[in-house]
Structures are given as structure tokens and as C-alpha cells.
Amino acid sequence: xxxLLEVKDLSVSFPTDAGVVRATQNLSFHLDRGETLxxxxxxxxxxxxxxxxxxxxxxxxxxEISGEINLNFGxxxxxxxSAPEEKIRAIRGKNVAMIFQDPMSSxxxxxxxxNQLTESWLIHNGGNLDSKTAKAKAWERAVExxxxxxxxxxxxxxxxxxxxxxxxxxxxxxxALALINxxxxxxxxxxxxxLDVTVQAQILGLLKDMQKExxxxxxxxxxxxxxxxxxxxxxxxxxxxxxxxxxxVDDIFYRTSHPYTQGLLxxxxxxxxxxxxxxxxxxxQPPSLIALPKGCAFSPRCEYVRQVSSHDCKVEIPDxxxxxxxxxxxxxxKETYLPAGKGR
Amino acid sequence: MLKYIGxxxxxxxxxxxxxxxxxxxxxxxxxxxxxxxxCGTHCTPQxxxxxxxxxxxxxxxxxxxxxxxxxxxxGANYADGQVHCSAPSLGYSVPTNTCxxxxxxxxxxxxxxxxxxxFILWMLIGMSMGIVAARYRGRWPDKAANAFVLTGTSLPTxxxxxxxxxxxxxxxxxxxxxxxLWVAPWSDPIGFFKNFxxxxxxxxxxxxxxxxRLTRGSVIETSSEDFIRTARAKGVSEWRILLKHNLxxxxxxxxxxxxxxFGGLLGGAVITEKVFNLQGLxxxxxxxxLQTYDLPILVGTTLIAAAFYLVFNLIVDVAYSxxxxxxxxx
Numbered sequence: 001x002x003x004l005l006e007v008k009d010l011s012v013s014f015p016t017d018a019g020v021v022r023a024t025q026n027l028s029f030h031l032d033r034g035e036t037l038x039x040x041x042x043x044x045x046x047x048x049x050x051x052x053x054x055x056x057x058x059x060x061x062x063x064e065i066s067g068e069i070n071l072n073f074g075x076x077x078x079x080x081x082s083a084p085e086e087k088i089r090a091i092r093g094k095n096v097a098m099i100f101q102d103p104m105s106s107x108x109x110x111x112x113x114x115n116q117l118t119e120s121w122l123i124h125n126g127g128n129l130d131s132k133t134a135k136a137k138a139w140e141r142a143v144e145x146x147x148x149x150x151x152x153x154x155x156x157x158x159x160x161x162x163x164x165x166x167x168x169x170x171x172x173x174x175x176a177l178a179l180i181n182x183x184x185x186x187x188x189x190x191x192x193x194x195l196d197v198t199v200q201a202q203i204l205g206l207l208k209d210m211q212k213e214x215x216x217x218x219x220x221x222x223x224x225x226x227x228x229x230x231x232x233x234x235x236x237x238x239x240x241x242x243x244x245x246x247x248x249v250d251d252i253f254y255r256t257s258h259p260y261t262q263g264l265l266x267x268x269x270x271x272x273x274x275x276x277x278x279x280x281x282x283x284x285q286p287p288s289l290i291a292l293p294k295g296c297a298f299s300p301r302c303e304y305v306r307q308v309s310s311h312d313c314k315v316e317i318p319d320x321x322x323x324x325x326x327x328x329x330x331x332x333x334k335e336t337y338l339p340a341g342k343g344r
Numbered sequence: 345m346l347k348y349i350g351x352x353x354x355x356x357x358x359x360x361x362x363x364x365x366x367x368x369x370x371x372x373x374x375x376x377x378x379x380x381x382x383c384g385t386h387c388t389p390q391x392x393x394x395x396x397x398x399x400x401x402x403x404x405x406x407x408x409x410x411x412x413x414x415x416x417x418x419g420a421n422y423a424d425g426q427v428h429c430s431a432p433s434l435g436y437s438v439p440t441n442t443c444x445x446x447x448x449x450x451x452x453x454x455x456x457x458x459x460x461x462x463f464i465l466w467m468l469i470g471m472s473m474g475i476v477a478a479r480y481r482g483r484w485p486d487k488a489a490n491a492f493v494l495t496g497t498s499l500p501t502x503x504x505x506x507x508x509x510x511x512x513x514x515x516x517x518x519x520x521x522x523x524x525l526w527v528a529p530w531s532d533p534i535g536f537f538k539n540f541x542x543x544x545x546x547x548x549x550x551x552x553x554x555x556x557r558l559t560r561g562s563v564i565e566t567s568s569e570d571f572i573r574t575a576r577a578k579g580v581s582e583w584r585i586l587l588k589h590n591l592x593x594x595x596x597x598x599x600x601x602x603x604x605x606f607g608g609l610l611g612g613a614v615i616t617e618k619v620f621n622l623q624g625l626x627x628x629x630x631x632x633x634l635q636t637y638d639l640p641i642l643v644g645t646t647l648i649a650a651a652f653y654l655v656f657n658l659i660v661d662v663a664y665s666x667x668x669x670x671x672x673x674x
Contacts, residue, residue, distance in 0.1 A: 057576055061482075093579035100577075105570035110592050110668055120578040162668040177578070 004217040005031040005185055009069035010081075012049050012058065017290035019290040020064075024241045027067070031217040033184070037146075038220045038228040040264065041238035042286050047221045049241075051187045056080045056088035071096065073184045094124040103170035107162040111126070113173055114158040117142035121180050145176040148213075149206060154183050168199035172206065179210055183227040186211070187219045192227055192278040194272055202230050225268050229253060234326075237261045240297035243320070247327035255337050257329040259302045262338045264271045296330070308332045349662065356654040363650045365409065367643050372405045378577065378637035398423050412643070434647065437632075444644040448625065452648075454526055455624035457610040461540050467550035467602060472561025473548025479563060479586055485664035489556055492532065496553025504617035505546040512542050524621030543620040547613055558601060562594035569593070588601055593609075595667060600660045607656030611649020625649070 013020050016125035016137050026044035039047045052058055056068055058143045069080040080088060083278035100106045103247040108116055112251040126134035146154035149172040162170060163248040171191065178186060188207060192200040208231055220232055228235055228249070235252045237245040237260065243258050245258035256262045287293055299305055311318070311332040313319070322328045323336050361437075379395035380387060380402065396402040402413065414420055415433035422429060422436030428437055437444055443482035477489035512518045518538055549615040566572065567590055575589045612626025629645040632638035663670050 055577060057573070089579050089581065091579075093577060096579045100570060100574065102570060106574045107577070108589055108593075109670060110573040112669075119580065123579050163670050174574075177574070 002077075003030045003070075004033050004072055005219075006068070006070040006072075007050070007054070008068040008070070010050060010069060011065070012053050012108045013045075013064045016290075022241055022292065023289060024053075024238075027241075027243055027247065029243065031185070031235055032153070032220060033217050034211065034215055035234070036211065036218040036220055036232040037236045039238060040225060040228055040235060041254070042223060044240075044286055044289065045238040046241040047223075047238055051098070051219060051221055051318060054080060054185075054187060056083070056085070056094060057092075058139055060085075071185070080241060082307055086127075090124075093120050093178075093185055094181045096185045096187070097183035098180070098187040098189065099171070099174045099178045099191050102193065102194045103167060103174050104162075106174055107170060107177075111164055112159055112161055113146070113165070113182070114139060114142050117145060117173075117177055117180055118170060120177055121329060125211060125231035141180060142176075145180050146173070149173070149176045149179075149210070152175070158284065168202065168235055171195060171199075171203050174205075175206060176209065179214060182214050183216060185217045186214075187221070190223070191220070193222070193224070194203045199232075200227070207231065225264060237264070240292060241289060241332065242297065244331070245327075246331040247324075251324070252315050253326040255324070255327065257271060257306045257323050257327065257337055258331050259333070259338065260298050261329075263301075296332075304333055304338075308334075345665075347664075349658065350629065352658050356651075356658065359654060360647060360650060364412070364643060364647055367646050368405060368409050368412070368639075371639050371642065374637075376520075376637055377401075378639065381637055434644035437638050437641050439505065439636040439638050440641075444640045447628065447641065448644050448648060451623055451625050451628050452655050453528070454622050455610060455612050455626065456616070457529070457536070457540055457577070457648050458547070458613060458622060458624060459606060461544040462551070463602075463606050463609065465544050465557060466548035466551040469548065470555025471598065473556040474550070475563060475591070478563035478567070479559040479582070486560075489560065493553045493557045496556075499549065500613045501546060501550060502619060504615055506544070506547060508542045508546055509619060518542070524623060526623060538620070539620075543613075543616050543622060543670060547609075547616050548621070555598065555601075558598055559594065562597050563590055566590045566593045592667065596664065599663055599667070603656040603660035603663070604653065607653040608649070610652040610656075662665055 006031050010025045011025050013174060014023060015021075027046070027050055030035065039050070041047050049058075053065060054071075058065060065081055067081060071091065073091070076091070076095075078091060088239060107113075116133065118141075121138045121141050122134060126138060131304060143154045143158050146158055151157055151169060151172055157165075158311065162173070165173060171194075175191075187209075191207065192203050195203060196334055204227060207218065207220075210216070220228070222228060232249055234248055235246065236243055237252065237258065239260050241249045245256075245261045247255070247257075251257075252261060252266065256265060260282070263280075266280040267282065269279055287297055287300070293300055293314070294312045295312065295316055296302070296318055304312065305313045313332060315330070318330045318332050320328050320330050346528065362389075377392070377396075379392045379399055379401060383391050383395060393402070400408060403411075411420060412435060415429065415431070415435060417431060418602070419429060419431035419433050421427065423438060427436055427443070431443065432445060434448065435444075437447060440447060456528040460567035471487045473492065477486040479488050509518075509520075514518050527535040529538060554606035572585060572589055575585045578629040579587070610625075612624055612629055614630050616622070617624045618630060625645050625648065627642060632645070
């Protein structure tokens with residue numbers, strides 16, 4: 001059985017006046033049905049860019065894109081990079097859906113929730129957008145979806161406008177909007193970042209439930225490792241447009257193999273250690289994607305550079321090495337695993 | 345909603361009172377005595393005094409203003425009691441020998457026809473060019489629209505109007521003798537159309553250029569909003585995104601500009617009316633300023649123009665609330 005999503009050697013860059021912004025380079029990963037893949041990394045590490053590429057949402061005039069993105073939905077397969085716009089549009093919102101970070105601005109302020117939900121359904125199922133029976137069916141479906149994502153009194157609230165909903169409720173509406181056509185793949189781009197902490201857990205739980213309900217593959221883009229640990233099966237750690245470490249949640253959290261991943265883990269506060277500890281930040285700033293450092297992009301910030309004797313991290317670029325089955329990293333270090341942080 | 349409109353209408357009324365006072369003050373401060381203009385070559389101080397009495401200028405300015413307000417409310421007698429204008433009277437014009445209200449009511453259909461035709465034309469041209477320019481941003485339709493914007497905004501109305509007038513006359517499309525004589529659209533639609541079409545084009549070109557730029561900018565600004573990205577992620581086609589999701593939001597600044605422009609235009613388009621010999625409010629006002637120093641007409645046209653401006657300002661604000669559910673006033 002072929003995989004739901006297979007990304008091979010994906011590179012996305014944006015030519016600008018200042019130079020070429022290399023947003024992602026030679027990215028390869030895959031995803032199966034029912035699986036949750038988390039993509040973590042700092043801002044500007046290429047997380048969102050790669051997910052936009054999967055949706056085919058990059059601007060063709062201003063983006064250079066190479067590699068393959070194979071989507072396999074059983075009866076219809078598609079290679080997104082080479083597919084014509086009409087074909088991508090047919091799967092967008094139907095087979096592949098996306099929810100965004102800010103539910104405040106992601107819904108159209110002038111149209112009712114019902115209007116926005118039914119539009120999505122009608123485009124992919126209605127045939128004639130103005131037919132009365134199709135519209136009635138779409139409204140029924142919209143109410144059903146709002147009910148499913150846990151919006152009380154859905155029959156009444158479907159007629160309301162986004163500004164009449166709270167932040168968490170709006171994100172529920174966004175989820176209903178994304179799932180109304182029963183997609184095979186859901187991309188959640190920082191779905192909880194703009195929400196209150198108490199609401200975050202509810203939304204994550206909802207996403208988990210919905211994944212079971214629709215048997216979807218989920219790509220969760222986030223920089224919040226707490227969120228990652230809670231819901232994902234596998235993790236891709238990205239830095240400066242490259243995949244630096246990938247593995248299962250246990251691989252990443254307990255058998256950390258890349259210095260950057262270690263840095264990320266050290267920077268999360270922990271409540272279970274008992275003593276108040278100092279958070280360790282990764283020194284320095286992420287590099288500019290226009291002028292990437294020679295060699296390993298993380299080397300200017302890496303404390304292990306001096307311990308590597310076999311290669312010069314500042315000149316040579318490490319290849320991906322499999323440290324265990326399904327767990328790989330891009331690093332020259334001799335030690336396979338790194339200690340789980342100072343004071344831990 | 346009604347309460348809101350009522351409040352705004354009251355405020356607008358106060359503004360109109362202030363405008364009428366200011367107009368009186370400006371006229372009073374002018375170093376020209378209207379009474380001496382109609383005096384002729386054999387002028388004597390007695391004749392001027394008689395004229396002043398006839399024009400109602402022989403009393404202090406606040407009495408003049410008081411008479412004006414009284415006329416507006418209950419009507420008044422003018423020219424030493426020889427003429428009566430019924431309420432709402434904006435005064436009596438001695439040089440044209442008519443009540444100002446009657447005169448303006450006569451001229452208004454011309455200005456209204458000019459304004460409506462030009463408005464429809466420039467909104468159609470401006471908005472569609474702006475939308476197309478935004479849709480094909482950076483490509484040839486955008487560049488063509490940009491060329492139109494530059495040409496349209498830098499072309500003076502009087503030049504374009506005169507060129508069109510001369511061209512149309514030489515091509516025998518219009519008759520320079522009957523041009524501008526009012527024919528109602530229901531009695532002679534073709535004559536009406538011929539009368540106005542070149543004036544419409546003249547007024548529309550400049551404004552269409554401004555609205556092209558306005559629409560393009562507004563549409564491009566909206567296209568970077570998150571909800572546009574959401575629509576795209578839903579699989580909505582680009583044209584539908586533009587016309588349904590984008591345009592409704594982009595419309596707000598366009599509507600507010602359009603309301604004010606149309607309201608302003610109803611006060612008379614001086615240059616275009618003059619060039620095409622259209623006997624509208626603009627033409628009346630320019631004659632009153634330059635030739636006859638006809639205060640009642642000036643106050644009348646100024647007030648009418650200001651009133652339209654204010655009314656359309658209010659209409660725009662009410663229209664907003666229909667457009668945007670967030671500003672709906674309960």
C-alpha cells in the first residue's frame with residue numbers, strides 16, 4: 001500500500017531583490033493514514049513553507065520549487081509540484097485541508113459561519129452552487145459539523161458571524177470548516193498558538209478525536225514541544241530549512257541525537273523536576289535564509305563543534321545518518337545520543 | 345439605527361447653519377458692492393442707495409441673515425415688497441429676477457443627470473480596471489491600467505472637455521448651437537444622451553483613473569489577509585475569491601470615497617458644465633460669482649452643495665453597517 005503523503009527532495013525558494021531565500025532544502029518525509037507527524041522548529045525554519053507547498057498554495061510567479069509531493073487518496077493520486085492549478089484546487093479543501101494559527105483573522109469577518117462552511121461543502125459536492133436543494137443539504141451538513149466539533153446550540157450559532165465567537169470557539173469553527181468534506185490529510189499550522197492554555201488542551205483533544213473519526217493523516221506544525229509530546233507519533237525537527245532530526249516521540253525526547261533538538265528540549269520549562277531550574281536558551285540567532293552559513297547551518301550556535309574531530313562542521317554539510325530504525329539525524333558527532341540536558 | 349440617523353441629521357443641520365453664516369460673512373467682507381454693479385455708466389450715489397435697498401443690503405449683516413433664515417422657514421417678500429417667494433425660500437435673485445429656490449430647482453435636473461451618468465461610468469470603468477489590475481498584478485493588464493491612471497489623473501478636465509467638444513463638433517456628432525439646451529430624457533432620449541455623453545466622459549475619465557488606483561490598492565491589501573488564504577485552502581477559485589471574499593472587504597474605502605464624490609458632484613461641476621454649456625448648478629454659481637455678485641444664489645448653491653455632501657456622508661456610514669456585520673448599529 002502506498003503512503004498517504006510522500007515528500008521527496010522538496011526545495012522551496014523565493015527569489016527576492018536581496019537574494020534567494022532558501023526556505024526549505026531537500027526535504028523528504030512521509031505520512032500514513034491515522035498517523036500524526038509533528039514538524040517542529042523555530043520561526044523561519046521552513047515548517048509553514050513546506051506545508052503550504054503540500055497544499056499547492058505557493059505563488060507560482062514568485063516561488064521556485066523542486067522535488068516531489070506525492071499524495072495518494074486511493075482512487076486519485078496527485079503529484080502536487082507538477083500538477084496544474086485546477087487539479088490541486090479540486091483536492092484542496094476536499095482531500096487535503098488546513099487549519100491556521102490565528103482563528104481571529106482566518107475567518108471572513110463579513111460572512112456568517114454557515115455561509116463559510118457551506119461554501120466549502122458546495123464547491124466540492126454541490127455541483128450547482130445556487131441550487132436550493134444543494135444549499136439546504138450544505139446547511140444541514142454545516143450544523144452537523146459544528147455539533148461534531150463541540151459548539152453548543154449549533155443550529156442557532158451557524159447563522160452568527162465570527163466576531164460573535166470566542167477564540168477557542170472560532171478555532172473549533174475553523175476545524176469544522178477544514179473537516180466538512182472529510183479530508184484524508186489535515187495540516188494544522190500552529191493550531192493552538194493563539195489560544196489560552198486551557199483552551200489549547202481542548203483543541204488538541206478535539207483534533208485527536210477528529211483524526212479517529214475521519215482516519216486522517218495529520219501534520220502538526222508547531223514550536224511548542226509540549227503540544228508535540230501530547231498528540232504526535234513522529235517528529236521532524238527542522239532548522240534553517242532542513243530536516244535535522246526525525247524519529248518517534250520517544251526517540252526525540254529520550255534518545256535525543258542532534259544538538260539542536262537537545263537545545264530545544266532544554267529550553268522548555270519543566271514542572272516535574274521539583275527544584276526551580278534555570279532555562280537554558282540556545283545562544284545566538286537562527287541564520288538568515290538568504291546567506292546560510294557554510295557547512296552545518298547550526299554550527300555557529302552549536303556547543304559540540306569542538307568535539308567533532310572527524311569533520312569540520314563549519315565547512316562540511318552533514319548527511320542524514322540513521323542512528324536507529326526510523327530515527328535519523330544530520331550531525332557529525334561521534335556520540336549517538338546526547339545527554340538529556342543540564343540539570344535534568 | 346433610526347436614533348443614530350436622527351442624531352447625525354441634527355449635527356448636519358448645525359453644520360449647514362454654520363456654512364450659511366460663513367458664506368454671508370465672506371460675501372460681506374468682499375471689497376465689491378453688488379449695488380454698484382447693476383448701476384450702469386451714469387451712476388449716482390442715490391442710484392446705488394436705491395439698488396442697495398432693492399437688494400436688501402441697506403440693513404446690517406445680522407438683519408440680512410435673520411431675513412434669510414425667516415425666508416427659509418416661512419417665506420418672504422423681496423425687492424421692496426414687489427416679489428414673494430414661498431418657503432423654503434433661499435432668497436430672491438434680482439439680476440435673474442427669480443426666486444432662488446425656483447431657479448435652483450430648475451437647474452438641478454441638469455446637474456443630477458450629469459452627476460448620475462458620470463458616476464455610473466467612472467465606477468464601472470474604475471472598479472473593473474482596478475479589479476483586473478489587482479488580479480494580474482505586475483503583468484500587462486496591470487501596466488495598462490497604470491498607464492491609464494497616470495494619463496487620466498494628469499489630464500485637466502478643461503483640456504479633455506474642450507478636446508472632446510471640438511472633436512465631437514467637427515465629427516458632427518453634436519450641434520454646437522443646441523448643445524446644452526435641456527431636453528428631458530423621457531421626451532427625447534437620444535437628444536438627452538447626445539447632450540450629456542461627452543460631459544460624462546470628461547468627468548468620468550479623471551475619476552475613473554482615481555478609482556482604478558483606489559480599487560487596485562484596496563484589493564491587493566485585502567488579498568494578503570488570512571481569510572483569503574483560508575478561502576484558497578478551501579479550494580475556492582481565484583475569481584470567486586476576488587469577487588466574493590476580497591471585494592466585499594475592499595469595498596469599504598471605495599464606497600466612502602464614492603459617496604463623498606457623488607455628493608460633491610451634485611453641488612455642480614463648474615468646469616464641465618461651462619465647457620459643454622450645460623445649465624446646471626455649477627454654471628449658475630459661476631455666473632453669480634464672476635458677473636453679478638448675486639449673494640442669494642451663492643448662498644443657495646453653497647448650501648445645496650454642502651447639504652448633498654453631508655447627506656451622502658451619512659448614507660456612506662449607514663451603508664458601512666450593511667457591509668460589515670461588526671459595525672451594525674442596533
